[in-house]
Amino acid sequence: MPIEDPGDLDRVDVAVIGAGLGGTAAASMLARAGYRVALIDSHTVFPQEFRAEKLGGAHWALFERLGLDGAARPALTAIGSIDIHRPGARPVRRVADEYGFVYSDLVNALRAGLPPDTAVRVGRVEALDTGPERQSVSLADGRRIEARLVVIATGLGDSVRRKAGIGRVMTGPGHSLSLGFFLDRRAAAYPFESLAWYGRGPADRTAYLTLFPVNGAMRANLFVYRETGEEWTRAFRREPARELAALLPGLEAACGGLGIEGRVQIRPIDLTISEKYRRDGVVLVGDAFCTTCPAPGVGVRRVLTDVERLCRVHLPGWLVTPGMGADKIAAFYDDPVKRASDAAAIRASQFSRAMAVEPGAVWAARRLRNGWARRAASLFGRRIADAVPDDVPTMMGSQ
Structure with missing residues (x-):
């Protein structure tokens, strides 16, 4: 230095x-x-x-x-695999080339x-x-x-x-909230190395949760389309484990129990x-x-x-x-x-929010199309999935 x-x-x-x-x-x-x-x-x-x-x-x-x-x-902490959970689909474990820090x-x-x-x-x-x-x-x-x-x-x-x-x-006031916190067990105690868990639909106002190891601990980043002053955010501050389990059904079982240690950091995002x-x-x-x-x-x-x-x-x-x-x-x-x-x-940034929260027929069709593309990729390889237009961003939790 x-x-x-x-x-x-x-x-x-x-x-x-x-x-x-x-x-x-x-x-x-x-x-x-x-x-x-x-x-x-x-x-x-x-x-x-x-x-x-x-x-x-x-x-x-x-x-x-x-x-x-x-x-x-x-x-950096190297990450070699990620378990991906999407609504209506089987969980899939993929090779990852990522780093937590x-x-x-x-x-x-x-x-x-x-x-x-x-x-x-x-x-x-x-x-x-x-x-x-x-x-x-x-x-x-x-x-x-x-x-x-x-x-x-x-x-x-x-x-x-x-x-x-x-x-x-x-250009986009109150666009989203990013929440960061640690789970209450060491990373090695979980049945996965890292995880991405996506929201169920527009009513959840959720992009996804990602869990990943950092220096032996399990770190969580949660991305939601909400505001700091609303009741959901206040409730999450008070009872983060309870609210997280309610937001993402099945997560607690996949983790073998769900506990949060320390304070929840909340960062409002404006574009x-x-x-x-x-x-x-x-x-x-x-x-x-x-x-x-x-x-x-x-x-x-x-x-x-x-x-x-x-x-x-x-x-x-x-x-x-x-x-x-x-x-x-x-x-x-x-x-x-x-x-x-x-x-x-x-x-x-705009597309990811719209895909998560927009209720209209156009966005419902896009969500359906993306789901089809992912299933096609898992069954037939990347060639079919590559037919999906380029406006679909990769959302794997890397920032």
């Missing part, structure tokens, strides 16, 4: 604000490429935060491609793996002055970082974006996108640019796609030419790969 330098002024190529997954990944890639990088965050150690907790194989391939796999691997542990592992010449600066951003040539980040304790480019990777936080004059538009973001000297990545629902399992891929396109495709060319104006930075926002990644994540 790079050591904090008490100097009052840093001059770097890139200042990254926000040392979560996206910001730390960007700082790591840029520092390894030989750029002078400052990584700024208000916490010396990333705190416990309920965010992504499971990766699929495609996500892990991105970690490998970006050179983050060595630092990340110690924080605690988000803060993963971020702190990536921080520990930063190149030693990365300037890690712990402090609160007090002011941000940007322009077409140089940028200045002032911290609350008086330290200052000057850079050619500022990368804002502050996730759901609004403070730094507002200091840059960038707003946020709600948002930034506005007035085409500005001199500053660029947004990941959730700082737009937020999507974790249920379809596309969030980590979207964040790391942003990081890869910025750090490998665009930024090297920006730094060898004069200036850092909005017209130059627009190339990142207009990048077809980034745009496709964002659009796919937004579409999957």
Whole structure:
């Protein structure tokens, strides 16, 4: 882990604000490429935060491609199989290529793996002055970082974006709730390695529950289309095991008993996108640019796609030419790969909710079609299932 330098002024190529997954990944890639990088965050150690907790194989391939796999691997628990329970169908056990993790542990592992010449600066951003040539980040304790480019990777936080004059538009307020909790037995005590259990229909307002091992414990993520203030949510806080058993009949028997240990974490999800973001000297990545629902399992891929396109495709060319104006930075926002990644994540978020809760004939037909496709796949292989249109997202609990 790079050591904090008490100097009052840093001059770097890139200042990254926000040392979560996206910001730390960007700082790591840029520092390894030989750029002078400052990584700024208000916490010396990333705190416990309920965010992504499971990766699929495609996500892990991105970690490998970006050179983050060595630092990340110690924080992950490998998952080799998953039991899938869907209404009206026999449970099926499939080979899985997934990983469970605690988000803060993963971020702190990536921080520990930063190149030693990365300037890690712990402090609160007090002011941000940007322009077409140089940028200045002032911290609350008086330290200052000057850079050619500022990368804002502050996730759901609004403070730094507002200091840059960038707003946020709600496109899907109250879209969903994500609930996280631990079961009361060690992971090895359950008759499965991991599990995905889907809701019965629109009345349940449930996408699915996923159970998976993390550091020997059994972690649960439940994705529902409800609001924090409604009675169901209050009841789940009070009696989570009872409410979970009522929501997903058969789950208790499949688990050999159902108990929940510790508190239930509940994270409300709003779909948002930034506005007035085409500005001199500053660029947004990941959730700082737009937020999507974790249920379809596309969030980590979207964040790391942003990081890869910025750090490998665009930024090297920006730094060898004069200036850092909005017209130059627009190339990142207009990048077809980034745009496709964002659009796919937004579409999957909307589609997953509609598939779970919409009562109309069109969505009932789509649910029937998807059920047929899954049965065809199990009987005849992937060729028949592949005939299903591409608007059906993979929902396996990877985030």
